[in-house]
Amino acid sequence: MTKPPGLPAQLAHPFSPAGRVDPYPAYDWLRAHDPVHRDPMTGMWLVTGYEDCVALLKDPALSAAAGQRARSRDDDLPVSMLTTDGVDHARLRAPGSLLLGTAALASVADGIAADTDALLDRAAERGVLADAVEELGAPLATAVLARLFGLGADRHATLAELARAASVNLDPLAPPHVARLGRAAMGELTRFLDAHADTLGVPGPGGVREAGGAHESPLARLAADPRLTRREMLGILGLAVVGGWQPLAEAVGNALYWLLPRPGVRAALRAAGREGAETAMDELLRLEAPIPFTARVTVRDVRLPGGHVPAGQRVLAVLAAANRDPAVFADPGALVWDRSPNPHLAFGGGPHFCLAARLVKQSGALLLERLVRRFPEAALSGAEPRWAATLIPRRLTGLGVDLGPCVPDRAASGPAEQPAAPGGEACTAAEAAHA
Ligand code: HEM
The missing domain is CATH 1.10.630.10 (Cytochrome P450)
Structure with missing residues (x-):
C-alpha cells in the first residue's frame, strides 16, 4: 500500500504555532489517512489511532526509558x-x-x-x-x-x-x-x-507528635x-x-x-x-488531555495495527488524537458528560499508566x-x-x-x-x- 503524501498544506502542523492552538484538524487527518506517520518536520513517528496507541503503550519493544531520556534531567x-x-x-x-x-x-x-x-x-x-x-x-x-x-x-x-x-x-x-x-x-x-x-521522624516541640x-x-x-x-x-x-x-x-x-x-x-x-x-x-x-502525547523509542521493528515502525525510532503516542478517534468515541469532538464507557487515554496506558x-x-x-x-x-x-x-x-x-x-x-x-x-x-x- 502506498503511503499518503503527508499532511495537506492547508492543515497546520500540530507543533507549529497555529497547530499548538488547535492541533485537532491535523490529528483528524493523520488518524484517518496515516495513523502511524513519520513526521518529516521532527523525524519522529506520530501515532494517532486509538488502537495503535493502546498497542504501542503495551508493547515492550517500545522503550519508555529511551523515549523519555531526551528530556530526562541531570544525570545526578x-x-x-x-x-x-x-x-x-x-x-x-x-x-x-x-x-x-x-x-x-x-x-x-x-x-x-x-x-x-x-x-x-x-x-x-x-x-x-x-x-x-x-x-x-x-x-x-x-x-x-x-x-x-x-x-x-x-x-x-x-x-x-x-x-x-x-x-x-x-x-x-x-x-x-x-x-x-x-x-x-x-x-x-x-x-x-x-x-x-x-x-x-522528628517529633515536634516538647517531643510531641501531632496526630x-x-x-x-x-x-x-x-x-x-x-x-x-x-x-x-x-x-x-x-x-x-x-x-x-x-x-x-x-x-x-x-x-x-x-x-x-x-x-x-x-x-x-x-x-x-x-x-x-x-x-x-x-x-x-x-x-482536552493535559498530557497530549508521550514518547517512546523502538528497540526493534514494531508492527502496529495501522503501520510499521523500524527499530531505533522516536515515537509519540498522541493520546489527544486517540481520545477523539471516531472508531471508539461517538461524536468525539462533543462533551457528552455522562459518556460511559469512556476508555480514554488521558492517563496513558500499559505499564506506565x-x-x-x-x-x-x-x-x-x-x-x-x-x-x-x-x-x-x-x-x-x-x-x-x-x-x-x-x-x-x-x-x-x-x-x-x-x-x-x-x-x-x-x-x-x-x-x-x-x-x-x-x-x-x-x-x-x-x-x-x-x-
Ligand atoms: C490531570 C492530571 C494528570 C494527567 C493527565 C496525568 C497523565 C499521565 C500520563 C499520560 C502518564 C503516562 C506517561 C507515559 O506513559 O509515558 C502518567 C504517568 C504518571 N503519573 Fe500522571 N497525570 C496526572 C496527574 C498526576 C499526579 C497528580 C501524580 C502524582 C501525584 C501523577 C503521577 C504519575 C506517575 C508517578 C506516573 C508514572 C507511572 C509509571 O511510570 O509507571 N500524575 N500520568
Missing part, C-alpha cells in the same frame, strides 16, 4: 520510574502505591475536601477570577501534593513555586536555555523534598519502605510533582473551559453528585461538584482565553471566570438547588454547615 538527579522499563520499572512502581494507592488516598480525602472548601471560600470572596487556573487549579494541585507529603499550609507557597519552576521539564520541545533552568529547578525541588523527608502530622502522611509510609533507597524515593516524589502539579492545575482550567458555557451540563452535574462528577471528569480529560489517575479524578470531581453547586451561575468572563504555545501540558491562559451568586452547599444532606445568598454575598462552607 534521582531516577524516575517513567525513565525505566521492565523489571526496573516494576520494582520502582510497586512501592508507589504507598503514596498513591487506595489507603493513601483514603487517608488524605478529608483534608483535600477541607482544602477544596477553603479554596472555594476564598474564590467566593473575590467573585470574579482573572485566571481560574492560577486561582483554582494551581492551589488545588498544591493542596493535593501537600496532603500527600504532609506539608503544612506554611509550605504551600514554596512547594508551588518549586513545582512551577520544575514543570518546564514536561515540555519535550522546550528551548535549551529553558530546559537548563528546568533541570536546575528539579535539583532545588529534590533538595527541598529531601530536607522535608529528614523531618518526618495526623507529617509522620503519618503517605510520604512518611513511602519513606519508610525498605524496598527503596532514599534517592529512589525522592525520584518518585519528584515525578509526582513534575508529572502531577501542572497537569492537575491545567486539567481544572481545561475542564471549566468546556463546562461553564454549558448550563444544561452544569445542571445535570448538580443533580448527579460525586459519581456523576467523576464520570464528567473522565470526559473532560478525554476532550498514571499512578495517580484515581487521585486526579477524585480531587478534580470534588472541585467541580462543589463549584457547580455553590456557584450555579458561574460563567466564563473577560476576553477569550488562549491556548498556550507549550506542547505539554495543553493549557489555557487568561481563563476569566465570574462565579456569580454563591449558594450554601448542602450537598451531603440537602436538595441540589438552593436560594442564592442575598446580593451574591460570599457564602462559606462554614456558613453552609450552620445554615
Whole structure:
C-alpha cells in the first residue's frame, strides 16, 4: 500500500504555532489517512489511532526509558520510574502505591475536601477570577501534593513555586536555555523534598507528635519502605510533582473551559453528585488531555495495527488524537458528560499508566461538584482565553471566570438547588454547615 503524501498544506502542523492552538484538524487527518506517520518536520513517528496507541503503550519493544531520556534531567538527579522499563520499572512502581494507592488516598480525602472548601471560600470572596487556573487549579494541585507529603499550609507557597519552576521539564520541545533552568529547578525541588523527608521522624516541640502530622502522611509510609533507597524515593516524589502539579492545575482550567458555557451540563452535574462528577471528569480529560502525547523509542521493528515502525525510532503516542478517534468515541469532538464507557487515554496506558489517575479524578470531581453547586451561575468572563504555545501540558491562559451568586452547599444532606445568598454575598462552607 502506498503511503499518503503527508499532511495537506492547508492543515497546520500540530507543533507549529497555529497547530499548538488547535492541533485537532491535523490529528483528524493523520488518524484517518496515516495513523502511524513519520513526521518529516521532527523525524519522529506520530501515532494517532486509538488502537495503535493502546498497542504501542503495551508493547515492550517500545522503550519508555529511551523515549523519555531526551528530556530526562541531570544525570545526578534521582531516577524516575517513567525513565525505566521492565523489571526496573516494576520494582520502582510497586512501592508507589504507598503514596498513591487506595489507603493513601483514603487517608488524605478529608483534608483535600477541607482544602477544596477553603479554596472555594476564598474564590467566593473575590467573585470574579482573572485566571481560574492560577486561582483554582494551581492551589488545588498544591493542596493535593501537600496532603500527600504532609506539608503544612506554611509550605504551600514554596512547594508551588518549586513545582512551577520544575514543570518546564514536561515540555519535550522546550528551548535549551529553558530546559537548563528546568533541570536546575528539579535539583532545588529534590533538595527541598529531601530536607522535608529528614523531618518526618522528628517529633515536634516538647517531643510531641501531632496526630495526623507529617509522620503519618503517605510520604512518611513511602519513606519508610525498605524496598527503596532514599534517592529512589525522592525520584518518585519528584515525578509526582513534575508529572502531577501542572497537569492537575491545567486539567481544572481545561475542564471549566468546556463546562461553564454549558448550563444544561452544569445542571445535570448538580443533580448527579460525586459519581456523576467523576464520570464528567473522565470526559473532560478525554476532550482536552493535559498530557497530549508521550514518547517512546523502538528497540526493534514494531508492527502496529495501522503501520510499521523500524527499530531505533522516536515515537509519540498522541493520546489527544486517540481520545477523539471516531472508531471508539461517538461524536468525539462533543462533551457528552455522562459518556460511559469512556476508555480514554488521558492517563496513558500499559505499564506506565498514571499512578495517580484515581487521585486526579477524585480531587478534580470534588472541585467541580462543589463549584457547580455553590456557584450555579458561574460563567466564563473577560476576553477569550488562549491556548498556550507549550506542547505539554495543553493549557489555557487568561481563563476569566465570574462565579456569580454563591449558594450554601448542602450537598451531603440537602436538595441540589438552593436560594442564592442575598446580593451574591460570599457564602462559606462554614456558613453552609450552620445554615
Ligand atoms: C490531570 C492530571 C494528570 C494527567 C493527565 C496525568 C497523565 C499521565 C500520563 C499520560 C502518564 C503516562 C506517561 C507515559 O506513559 O509515558 C502518567 C504517568 C504518571 N503519573 Fe500522571 N497525570 C496526572 C496527574 C498526576 C499526579 C497528580 C501524580 C502524582 C501525584 C501523577 C503521577 C504519575 C506517575 C508517578 C506516573 C508514572 C507511572 C509509571 O511510570 O509507571 N500524575 N500520568
